[in-house]
Amino acid sequence: MALRIGIDVGGTNLRVGVFDGLKLLHQQRFQADFSALCKQQPNQALERIIDLLAEQISSVLQQYPQVESVGIGFPGFIDPVTQAIIQSPNLPGLHHAHIAKPVASTIKRPVHIENDALCAALAEYHLAQLAPPQSLMYIGLGTGIGGGLIYLGQPFPGDHGVAMEFGHLIVVPDGRLCGCGNHGCVEQYASAGGVVQNYAQASGQHLSAQQISQKAQQGDVAAQQAFAEAGRYLAIAMAHAAKIVDIQHWVLGGGVMQAQDWILPALRQQLEWDLIPVLRGALDIRVSQSDDIAGMLGAALLA
Ligand SMILES: [Zn+2]
Known part of the structure:
Protein backbone atom coordinates (compact mmCIF):
# COMPACT_ATOMS: atom_id res chain seq x y z
CA MET A 1 0.00 0.00 0.00
CA ALA A 2 1.30 3.43 -0.94
CA LEU A 3 2.11 5.61 2.05
CA ARG A 4 1.53 9.34 1.97
CA ILE A 5 2.68 12.23 4.12
CA GLY A 6 0.22 14.91 5.18
CA ILE A 7 1.42 18.19 6.69
CA ASP A 8 -0.60 20.67 8.69
CA VAL A 9 1.06 24.09 8.79
CA GLY A 10 -0.13 25.78 11.97
CA GLY A 11 0.56 29.16 13.57
CA THR A 12 3.68 28.16 15.47
CA ASN A 13 4.29 24.57 14.53
CA LEU A 14 4.24 22.07 11.75
CA ARG A 15 2.67 18.64 12.10
CA VAL A 16 3.75 15.85 9.83
CA GLY A 17 1.80 12.58 9.61
CA VAL A 18 2.51 9.40 7.70
CA PHE A 19 -0.69 7.72 6.50
CA ASP A 20 -1.64 4.38 5.06
CA GLY A 21 -5.04 5.29 3.60
CA LEU A 22 -6.98 6.80 6.52
CA LYS A 23 -4.71 5.18 9.10
CA LEU A 24 -2.12 7.34 10.89
CA LEU A 25 1.13 5.38 11.23
CA HIS A 26 3.38 8.06 12.65
CA GLN A 27 3.26 11.73 13.54
CA GLN A 28 5.80 14.33 14.44
CA ARG A 29 5.54 17.94 15.52
CA PHE A 30 8.17 20.52 14.59
CA GLN A 31 8.54 24.02 15.95
CA ALA A 32 8.22 26.44 13.05
CA ASP A 33 6.92 29.93 13.64
CA PHE A 34 6.28 30.91 10.02
CA SER A 35 4.23 33.87 11.16
CA ALA A 36 7.14 35.43 13.10
CA LEU A 37 9.46 34.57 10.23
CA CYS A 38 7.25 36.39 7.71
CA LYS A 39 7.06 39.46 9.94
CA GLN A 40 10.74 39.61 10.92
CA GLN A 41 12.48 38.56 7.71
CA PRO A 42 9.96 39.08 4.91
CA ASN A 43 12.62 38.89 2.20
CA GLN A 44 14.02 35.54 3.27
CA ALA A 45 10.75 34.08 4.58
CA LEU A 46 9.80 32.13 1.46
CA GLU A 47 13.21 30.53 1.12
CA ARG A 48 13.30 29.65 4.83
CA ILE A 49 9.81 28.11 4.70
CA ILE A 50 10.80 25.96 1.72
CA ASP A 51 14.04 24.87 3.44
CA LEU A 52 12.29 24.05 6.72
CA LEU A 53 9.57 22.04 5.02
CA ALA A 54 12.06 20.10 2.88
CA GLU A 55 14.31 19.45 5.91
CA GLN A 56 11.52 18.14 8.07
CA ILE A 57 9.89 16.03 5.38
CA SER A 58 13.32 14.54 4.61
CA SER A 59 13.82 13.56 8.24
CA VAL A 60 10.49 11.68 8.23
CA LEU A 61 11.31 10.10 4.85
CA GLN A 62 14.44 8.53 6.35
CA GLN A 63 12.12 6.49 8.56
CA TYR A 64 9.49 5.91 5.86
CA PRO A 65 11.28 5.78 2.50
CA GLN A 66 8.28 4.03 0.91
CA VAL A 67 6.24 7.27 1.06
CA GLU A 68 5.15 8.09 -2.49
CA SER A 69 3.73 11.58 -2.24
CA VAL A 70 3.30 14.53 0.10
CA GLY A 71 0.38 16.90 0.74
CA ILE A 72 0.66 20.24 2.53
CA GLY A 73 -2.29 21.95 4.17
CA PHE A 74 -1.44 25.65 4.19
CA PRO A 75 -3.24 28.61 5.77
CA GLY A 76 -3.79 30.70 2.68
CA PHE A 77 -5.46 31.00 -0.70
CA ILE A 78 -3.98 28.48 -3.10
CA ASP A 79 -4.30 28.91 -6.86
CA PRO A 80 -6.12 25.74 -7.93
CA VAL A 81 -4.28 25.65 -11.27
CA THR A 82 -0.71 26.78 -10.55
CA GLN A 83 -0.55 25.69 -6.87
CA ALA A 84 0.91 29.10 -5.98
CA ILE A 85 0.04 30.64 -2.61
CA ILE A 86 -1.86 33.69 -3.82
CA GLN A 87 -2.00 35.23 -0.35
CA SER A 88 -1.91 34.16 3.27
CA PRO A 89 -3.65 36.61 5.65
CA ASN A 90 -1.64 35.35 8.65
CA LEU A 91 1.66 35.01 6.80
CA PRO A 92 2.17 38.45 5.27
CA GLY A 93 4.55 38.81 2.36
CA LEU A 94 3.69 35.58 0.57
CA HIS A 95 2.24 36.72 -2.72
CA HIS A 96 2.01 34.23 -5.58
CA ALA A 97 4.65 32.20 -3.79
CA HIS A 98 5.58 28.74 -5.00
CA ILE A 99 6.34 26.20 -2.28
CA ALA A 100 5.18 22.84 -3.63
CA LYS A 101 7.51 22.75 -6.66
CA PRO A 102 10.80 23.58 -4.92
CA VAL A 103 10.01 21.23 -2.01
CA ALA A 104 9.14 18.46 -4.50
CA SER A 105 12.45 18.86 -6.31
CA THR A 106 14.36 18.54 -3.01
CA ILE A 107 12.51 15.54 -1.62
CA LYS A 108 12.14 13.88 -5.07
CA ARG A 109 8.43 13.15 -4.67
CA PRO A 110 5.27 14.86 -5.90
CA VAL A 111 4.00 17.57 -3.52
CA HIS A 112 0.48 18.98 -3.51
CA ILE A 113 -0.48 22.09 -1.56
CA GLU A 114 -4.02 23.04 -0.57
CA ASN A 115 -5.85 25.38 1.80
CA ASP A 116 -5.79 23.92 5.32
CA ALA A 117 -9.55 24.14 5.92
CA LEU A 118 -10.25 22.44 2.61
CA CYS A 119 -7.87 19.64 3.67
CA ALA A 120 -9.76 19.26 6.97
CA ALA A 121 -13.05 19.18 5.05
CA LEU A 122 -11.82 16.33 2.86
CA ALA A 123 -10.66 14.36 5.91
CA GLU A 124 -14.02 14.82 7.62
CA TYR A 125 -15.80 13.72 4.45
CA HIS A 126 -13.87 10.45 4.36
CA LEU A 127 -14.07 9.85 8.12
CA ALA A 128 -17.85 10.31 7.95
CA GLN A 129 -17.83 7.66 5.20
CA LEU A 130 -19.71 9.92 2.83
CA ALA A 131 -19.64 9.29 -0.91
CA PRO A 132 -20.88 11.18 -3.99
CA PRO A 133 -23.47 12.59 -4.45
CA GLN A 134 -23.15 13.62 -0.79
CA SER A 135 -21.40 16.89 0.10
CA LEU A 136 -19.92 18.30 3.31
CA MET A 137 -19.13 21.75 4.65
CA TYR A 138 -16.37 22.18 7.24
CA ILE A 139 -15.88 25.29 9.37
CA GLY A 140 -12.77 25.62 11.54
CA LEU A 141 -12.95 28.07 14.46
CA GLY A 142 -9.51 28.90 15.81
CA THR A 143 -7.33 32.00 15.64
CA GLY A 144 -9.35 32.81 12.53
CA ILE A 145 -12.28 31.10 10.86
CA GLY A 146 -11.73 28.95 7.79
CA GLY A 147 -14.10 26.91 5.71
CA GLY A 148 -13.98 24.15 3.15
CA LEU A 149 -16.57 22.51 0.93
CA ILE A 150 -16.42 19.00 -0.45
CA TYR A 151 -19.00 19.15 -3.22
CA LEU A 152 -20.24 15.84 -4.60
CA GLY A 153 -17.08 14.21 -3.25
CA GLN A 154 -14.68 16.76 -4.74
CA PRO A 155 -12.83 19.58 -2.94
CA PHE A 156 -14.28 22.90 -4.13
CA PRO A 157 -11.56 25.58 -3.97
CA GLY A 158 -13.33 28.07 -6.24
CA ASP A 159 -11.82 29.72 -9.30
CA HIS A 160 -9.32 31.71 -7.21
CA GLY A 161 -8.86 29.44 -4.20
CA VAL A 162 -11.02 31.59 -1.91
CA ALA A 163 -14.29 29.62 -1.88
CA MET A 164 -15.97 29.18 1.55
CA GLU A 165 -14.03 32.03 3.12
CA PHE A 166 -16.50 31.85 5.98
CA GLY A 167 -14.67 34.07 8.43
CA HIS A 168 -15.30 37.13 6.29
CA LEU A 169 -19.03 36.80 5.83
CA ILE A 170 -20.40 40.03 7.27
CA VAL A 171 -22.89 39.37 10.06
CA VAL A 172 -22.95 42.82 11.72
CA PRO A 173 -23.18 45.82 9.35
CA ASP A 174 -20.69 48.46 10.56
CA GLY A 175 -19.52 46.03 13.25
CA ARG A 176 -16.04 45.34 14.59
CA LEU A 177 -13.10 46.10 12.31
CA CYS A 178 -11.66 42.96 10.74
CA GLY A 179 -8.11 42.19 9.62
CA CYS A 180 -9.42 41.95 6.05
CA GLY A 181 -10.32 45.67 6.15
CA ASN A 182 -14.09 45.24 6.34
CA HIS A 183 -16.36 45.66 9.36
CA GLY A 184 -18.55 43.08 11.08
CA CYS A 185 -17.04 39.84 9.72
CA TYR A 199 -16.28 38.66 26.83
CA ALA A 200 -14.40 41.94 27.20
CA GLN A 201 -17.44 43.86 26.01
CA ALA A 202 -19.71 42.17 28.57
CA SER A 203 -17.35 42.02 31.58
CA GLY A 204 -14.68 44.66 30.97
CA GLN A 205 -12.06 41.93 31.49
CA HIS A 206 -9.54 40.93 28.86
CA LEU A 207 -8.92 37.17 29.15
CA SER A 208 -7.74 34.57 26.63
CA ALA A 209 -10.31 32.30 24.94
CA GLN A 210 -8.88 29.40 26.95
CA GLN A 211 -9.40 31.28 30.23
CA ILE A 212 -12.92 32.26 29.19
CA SER A 213 -13.65 28.61 28.42
CA GLN A 214 -12.49 27.63 31.93
CA LYS A 215 -14.65 30.34 33.44
CA ALA A 216 -17.63 29.10 31.43
CA GLN A 217 -17.10 25.62 32.86
CA GLN A 218 -17.03 27.10 36.36
CA GLY A 219 -20.43 28.66 35.77
CA ASP A 220 -19.45 32.23 34.84
CA VAL A 221 -22.51 33.50 32.98
CA ALA A 222 -20.67 36.24 31.05
CA ALA A 223 -18.17 33.64 29.81
CA GLN A 224 -20.95 31.28 28.75
CA GLN A 225 -22.66 34.15 26.94
CA ALA A 226 -19.45 35.08 25.12
CA PHE A 227 -19.52 31.62 23.51
CA ALA A 228 -23.28 31.71 22.95
CA GLU A 229 -22.80 34.99 21.11
CA ALA A 230 -20.17 33.31 18.95
CA GLY A 231 -22.69 30.55 18.19
CA ARG A 232 -25.40 33.02 17.23
CA TYR A 233 -23.20 34.93 14.79
CA LEU A 234 -21.81 31.74 13.32
CA ALA A 235 -25.38 30.55 12.72
CA ILE A 236 -26.19 33.77 10.84
CA ALA A 237 -23.22 33.11 8.53
CA MET A 238 -24.15 29.44 8.16
CA ALA A 239 -27.74 30.31 7.26
CA HIS A 240 -26.50 32.65 4.51
CA ALA A 241 -24.22 29.93 3.15
CA ALA A 242 -26.91 27.24 3.33
CA LYS A 243 -29.13 29.38 1.12
CA ILE A 244 -26.38 29.56 -1.53
CA VAL A 245 -25.12 25.98 -1.35
CA ASP A 246 -27.77 23.67 0.04
CA ILE A 247 -25.50 21.26 1.96
CA GLN A 248 -26.77 18.66 4.42
CA HIS A 249 -23.61 17.69 6.32
CA TRP A 250 -21.75 20.31 8.39
CA VAL A 251 -18.74 19.71 10.63
CA LEU A 252 -17.51 22.34 13.07
CA GLY A 253 -13.91 22.06 14.24
CA GLY A 254 -11.10 24.08 15.77
CA GLY A 255 -10.14 24.89 19.35
CA VAL A 256 -13.10 27.24 19.96
CA MET A 257 -15.48 24.26 19.65
CA GLN A 258 -14.17 22.93 22.96
CA ALA A 259 -16.82 25.27 24.33
CA GLN A 260 -19.51 23.53 22.26
CA ASP A 261 -21.80 23.20 25.31
CA TRP A 262 -22.43 26.95 25.13
CA ILE A 263 -21.98 27.49 21.41
CA LEU A 264 -24.29 24.81 20.03
CA PRO A 265 -27.60 25.60 21.76
CA ALA A 266 -27.40 29.25 20.67
CA LEU A 267 -26.26 28.25 17.19
CA ARG A 268 -29.12 25.80 16.69
CA GLN A 269 -31.69 28.30 17.95
CA GLN A 270 -30.45 31.06 15.66
CA LEU A 271 -30.30 28.69 12.68
CA GLU A 272 -33.94 27.78 13.20
CA TRP A 273 -34.79 31.46 12.93
CA ASP A 274 -32.55 32.28 10.00
CA LEU A 275 -32.79 29.28 7.68
CA ILE A 276 -35.50 29.20 5.07
CA PRO A 277 -38.29 27.00 6.45
CA VAL A 278 -37.66 24.01 4.20
CA LEU A 279 -34.13 23.67 5.65
CA ARG A 280 -35.09 24.01 9.33
CA GLY A 281 -34.14 20.91 11.25
CA ALA A 282 -32.78 19.38 8.04
CA LEU A 283 -29.07 20.11 8.49
CA ASP A 284 -26.81 17.53 10.10
CA ILE A 285 -24.42 19.61 12.23
CA ARG A 286 -21.63 17.82 14.08
CA VAL A 287 -18.55 18.77 16.03
CA SER A 288 -15.33 17.28 14.68
CA GLN A 289 -14.09 14.23 16.56
CA SER A 290 -10.80 14.18 14.69
CA ASP A 291 -9.52 17.72 14.95
CA ASP A 292 -6.05 16.54 15.86
CA ILE A 293 -5.46 14.75 12.60
CA ALA A 294 -8.00 16.16 10.12
CA GLY A 295 -5.62 18.74 8.60
CA MET A 296 -2.81 16.23 8.12
CA LEU A 297 -5.12 13.48 6.89
CA GLY A 298 -6.82 15.71 4.32
CA ALA A 299 -3.46 16.89 3.01
CA ALA A 300 -2.32 13.27 2.70
CA LEU A 301 -5.52 12.31 0.87
CA LEU A 302 -4.87 15.09 -1.66
CA ALA A 303 -1.24 14.08 -2.14
ZN1 LIG B 1 -12.99 40.10 7.51
Missing part, protein backbone atom coordinates in the same frame (compact mmCIF):
# COMPACT_ATOMS: atom_id res chain seq x y z
CA VAL A 186 -18.10 36.73 11.64
CA GLU A 187 -14.41 36.09 12.45
CA GLN A 188 -14.55 39.09 14.79
CA TYR A 189 -17.33 37.42 16.84
CA ALA A 190 -16.84 33.66 16.64
CA SER A 191 -13.08 33.03 16.39
CA ALA A 192 -10.93 32.75 19.53
CA GLY A 193 -10.20 36.48 19.25
CA GLY A 194 -13.89 37.16 18.68
CA VAL A 195 -14.82 35.37 21.90
CA VAL A 196 -12.19 37.44 23.72
CA GLN A 197 -13.89 40.59 22.43
CA ASN A 198 -17.39 39.30 23.27
